[in-house]
Amino acid sequence: MTGQFDVVGPEAIRAGRATDAYFDRTVETLEHAGKNPRVVAEVTADQFPTGEFEVFAGAKDAATLLAGHDLDVDAVREGRLFDGGPVMRIEGDYLEFCRLETALLGFLSHPTGVATAALEARLAAPESTVMSFGSRHVHPSIGAMIERSALIGGLDGISNVAAGEVIGREASGTMPHALLLCFGRGNQEDAWRAFDEAVDESVPRVALADTYSDEVDEALRAAEAVDDLDSVRIDTTSSRRGDFRHIIREVRFTLDAAGHEDVGVFASGGLGPEELRHLRDVADGFGVGSHVSNADPVDFALDIVEIDGEAVSKRGKLPGRKEVYRTPDGGHHVALADAEAPEGGEALLEPLLRDGEVVREFDVDEAADRAREDADRVGFGAESGE
Structure with missing residues (x-):
């Protein structure tokens, strides 16, 4: 069929049709069995800190996806650097978001990779003007994501006209x-x-x-x-x-x-x-x-860590709801949510949705400032390679 682009539209994404087929089978099975447990699920890349920090992005689209569903969601703020542990925690009945997992991970994984690469470029020439010229290397339907993520990483401007119209920035x-x-x-x-x-x-x-x-x-x-x-x-x-x-x-x-x-x-x-x-x-x-636009997505996964108040996990994952902290020395500390926080630690998971309503504003400039400040704190982009 000609005359149409091969693009999954926003209506299909919102409706949960941009999903892996096995989630459809999961919904069918749970509904047949009369099961819909209340769960806590976490989105993570690495479970423990590895020393490799990345720039969190994509929370705006993730919030748009989850809005209207009876969920409480906490997430790291865009522009924050993270190193292991959850970047997002979702609490609610599982069938409220089961079919949304595939799109949710995509909304987080790709922008986070792009923002991280952008911050690498930004810090390589901190006193120079650095522009995003890479949207020609990706599918045009994601141009706005590329440009917004590049700005979160600290680049000074964008080139894609339509993307600028979407995110409220004039292209250069x-x-x-x-x-x-x-x-x-x-x-x-x-x-x-x-x-x-x-x-x-x-x-x-x-x-x-x-x-x-x-x-x-x-x-x-x-x-x-x-x-x-x-x-x-x-x-x-x-x-x-x-x-x-x-x-x-x-x-x-x-x-x-x-x-x-x-x-x-x-x-x-x-x-x-x-x-x-x-x-x-x-x-x-x-x-x-291409260094920015072609950045590898971050390999996020979503895992249930609590069912009906009981800590659970699949083999090889960590059970129980967790918290992540920025420590005064710039470290990234992962702990169970009910454990004592590290001295002087700043909790990084903050409210994103409450009862399905978005409770956070999204400002690209603030996110970029956050990324630059956090990079200084954790030593991201140090020329020694550390």
Whole structure:
């Protein structure tokens, strides 16, 4: 059948149809047997701390999914770094959320991986502008998730227009190589000037400077062709790049020598944290794509840990409802919920839903601040690799 995208729509997700088939069989069996126990379930990646912190994201969509169901839910706040133990705890009759497990885990697993990768990039160049350029690498239906998670991880802006409309952020971007190619070889000045004349004055004047000619040549020509040029962007294909750091330094030196000290140099094209650390003292900003957008989802699982007030678990899992704490030394402490909290420990599971109603606000900027502060506390992104 043509004319439709292969996309599972929001109605199917809300209705619990975006589920693994065995949950349908579970509902049928429990209803046949007249069983619907009250349970406590926890979402975890690792049961114990491993020293590998990750950035929690996706709680907004998870809350939207669970809203309206007779459940109490506690969760770590978005932007918090966690290392083992539960990131979410659900209490209610099991059939209230049985069919929602598959979608719930997806709403948490993928955004958390993306936000974690974004924070890695952010901390690799903490004083630079770092933009999210990666939504072209993923299915367009999840573009908004990619961009929102990138912002939670601390990136400065996004490129996807529709995603920006969904999350309430204006997309940024200037020109692709296609624009220069449309004007033809030798006519780069015409392309840069046409862009300057056509686009709204609020859009930064950033000229792509590596389409037909040497990066230094095009950067200098762009600076001389466009008054008040903000930056040049270097996006040299990796196969023709050579020593990228040296190219950027040469561009910077040449611009300065010609009196264009105010023109910045922005780098993009297959960059990750290692490249950002290598280039952050010679480039003013970066576009990061696949490192963020193609991040591996975090392997969350949902497990029942209590039934009708009795601690239970499947083999290899930890029974009983648990709490997680941030300790004063930046550690992540996992304990039974009724155990004494560690001295000075801050409980990380906070109310998300009460009686099916969402009781939390979701602010991307606050989440990004939280991630940056937590990273400092736990040593995430330390260049020593620890």
